[in-house]
Amino acid sequence: MNMKKIKIGLLGCGTVGSATYEILQMNADKIAQKTGVIIEVAQVFVRSMEKNYPVPKRLLTTNFQNMLDNPELEIIVELMGGIEPASTYMLQALKAKKHVVTANKAAVAAHYADLIQMSAENQVMLRFEASVAGGIPVLDALQAPLNSNEIEEVLGIVNGTTNYILTQMIESGKSYETALKLAQEKGFAEADPRADVEGIDSANKLSILLALAFDEIVPVETIPTSGISQLKSVDIKQAGDLGYKIKLLVRGKKMEGSLQASVQPMLVPKDHMLAAVSNEFNALLIRGNAVGDLLFYGRGAGGLPTASAAAGDIIEIANAIDKNAAFDTYVNKLSQSQLIFSGEGENAYYVRLTGQNRPGTLGHITSLFGKNDISIESVTQVAKDECASIVFIIHEIAREKLDRAIRKILNLDDVLSVDCILSVIT
Ligand SMILES: NC(=O)C1=CN([C@@H]2O[C@H](COP(=O)(O)OP(=O)(O)OC[C@H]3O[C@@H](n4cnc5c(N)ncnc54)[C@H](OP(=O)(O)O)[C@@H]3O)[C@@H](O)[C@H]2O)C=CC1
Numbered sequence: 081m082n083m084k085k086i087k088i089g090l091l092g093c094g095t096v097g098s099a100t101y102e103i104l105q106m107n108a109d110k111i112a113q114k115t116g117v118i119i120e121v122a123q124v125f126v127r128s129m130e131k132n133y134p135v136p137k138r139l140l141t142t143n144f145q146n147m148l149d150n151p152e153l154e155i156i157v158e159l160m161g162g163i164e165p166a167s168t169y170m171l172q173a174l175k176a177k178k179h180v181v182t183a184n185k186a187a188v189a190a191h192y193a194d195l196i197q198m199s200a201e202n203q204v205m206l207r208f209e210a211s212v213a214g215g216i217p218v219l220d221a222l223q224a225p226l227n228s229n230e231i232e233e234v235l236g237i238v239n240g241t242t243n244y245i246l247t248q249m250i251e252s253g254k255s256y257e258t259a260l261k262l263a264q265e266k267g268f269a270e271a272d273p274r275a276d277v278e279g280i281d282s283a284n285k286l287s288i289l290l291a292l293a294f295d296e297i298v299p300v301e302t303i304p305t306s307g308i309s310q311l312k313s314v315d316i317k318q319a320g321d322l323g324y325k326i327k328l329l330v331r332g333k334k335m336e337g338s339l340q341a342s343v344q345p346m347l348v349p350k351d352h353m354l355a356a357v358s359n360e361f362n363a364l365l366i367r368g369n370a371v372g373d374l375l376f377y378g379r380g381a382g383g384l385p386t387a388s389a390a391a392g393d394i395i396e397i398a399n400a401i402d403k404n405a406a407f408d409t410y411v412n413k414l415s416q417s418q419l420i421f422s423g424e425g426e427n428a429y430y431v432r433l434t435g436q437n438r439p440g441t442l443g444h445i446t447s448l449f450g451k452n453d454i455s456i457e458s459v460t461q462v463a464k465d466e467c468a469s470i471v472f473i474i475h476e477i478a479r480e481k482l483d484r485a486i487r488k489i490l491n492l493d494d495v496l497s498v499d500c501i502l503s504v505i506t
């Protein structure tokens with residue numbers, strides 16, 4: 081049988097780029113057999129011709145314009161990372177009527193509307209399944225299979241590096257620094273790992289999820305975001321003693337005409353599904369008003385799992401080209417919802433503070449919480465010499481209300497410091 085050959089160009093040949101090349105070689109026969117299409121990597125854009133990449137040297141180029149001008153290349157697969165020049169290259173490729181696949185959540189989140197619009201105007205396909213939760217097909221699921229639902233909530237772990245670090249700290253007693261170094265060596269971390277540990281990578285992914293789940297474009301910089309770099313081992317241990325694991329979670333939730341969203345380390349009860357998600361694995365709970373709760377679980381970082389999603393997008397586009405199908409733009413509608421973005425919403429909280437080790441301290445604090453309508457679920461106190469470490473779990477309230485009460489607590493003579501405040505999943 082004479083099969084159609086579709087030529088593609090890769091931008092970047094690092095962890096994900098080389099794994100994408102590997103999958104397309106390793107599974108070439110299977111892909112051709114299943115789809116009737118041969119996918120050929122015809123050019124690979126890199127920064128240096130001197131470096132050793134796991135692709136034949138004849139494919140390498142350091143000139144992006146060459147790829148743009150190459151009429152044989154029908155699909156551009158952007159796996160370089162960073163907002164620029166990746167975004168500009170993708171927009172140029174779409175304008176040149178080339179289909180685009182990317183794993184780059186930073187670029188997609190920053191230029192979501194422009195990219196969608198450019199693909200729609202030029203009637204070419206744009207796919208970014210690999211940009212959220214690595215190998216887990218969660219963006220596709222939010223399209224056809226779930227579009228009969230109104231999505232009520234998305235909640236989960238979408239950053240492999242931080243989940244790997246927390247798992248290694250909790251289960252293997254590794255230091256934060258050692259665990260981060262290991263995550264980098266394994267190819268999970270971003271080129272600048274601050275994006276992982278400060279929660280920015282999760283916020284980029286959440287912004288994409290909010291667009292697909294709620295038709296709402298929420299700029300990344302407006303999402304309340306905190307990461308794990310400031311977490312102290314004492315809180316990881318204390319949370320463990322109280323029956324929780326700390327996880328970096330993304331949450332988007334529809335509440336009476338408003339949309340709440342946040343990225344933050346949260347205490348997760350040990351019997352919660354998300355508590356069992358370890359190392360570089362990700363998991364996302366999606367709640368639809370018809371289907372109820374769905375849990376998506378799998379490897380969220382690493383070369384082959386991420387490349388599996390990118391290669392899936394390439395094959396989908398190659399199929400559409402082969403069949404002369406209409407080139408849908410995947411998400412061809414831009415924000416149409418009337419939801420008002422209202423910050424992180426209400427949460428239960430873990431509050432650790434240090435007070436004087438003397439009778440009355442605890443009473444003063446609990447009475448101040450009470451006067452501010454804050455209800456306490458549990459209190460744990462550990463006294464050492466002059467000081468006492470006191471941990472409260474308090475029932476759901478708005479963060480601003482908690483912060484107002486904390487300011488008053490800090491004015492009490494017998495309170496020395498408020499050391500840690502973390503949200504708790506209930
Ligand atoms: N690693 C993972 O687990 C996952 C990564 N992603 C995303 O996939 C993308 C790629 O990540 P990853 O493979 O880990 O990154 P790497 O740093 O391993 O690879 C990036 C590649 O792109 C090249 N590159 C970077 N900038 C330029 C530039 N300006 N011009 C030319 N080449 C450039 C690099 O070249 P050089 O070799 O010279 O440095 C390298 O070959 C990122 O968007 C990332 O967020 C998504 C999900 C998971």
Ligand SMILES: N[C@@H](CC=O)C(=O)O
Pocket residue numbers: 211213214238239240241242268269270276281380381382
């Ligand atoms: N650095 C990211 C890579 C995948 O998106 C992560 O750790 O999840």
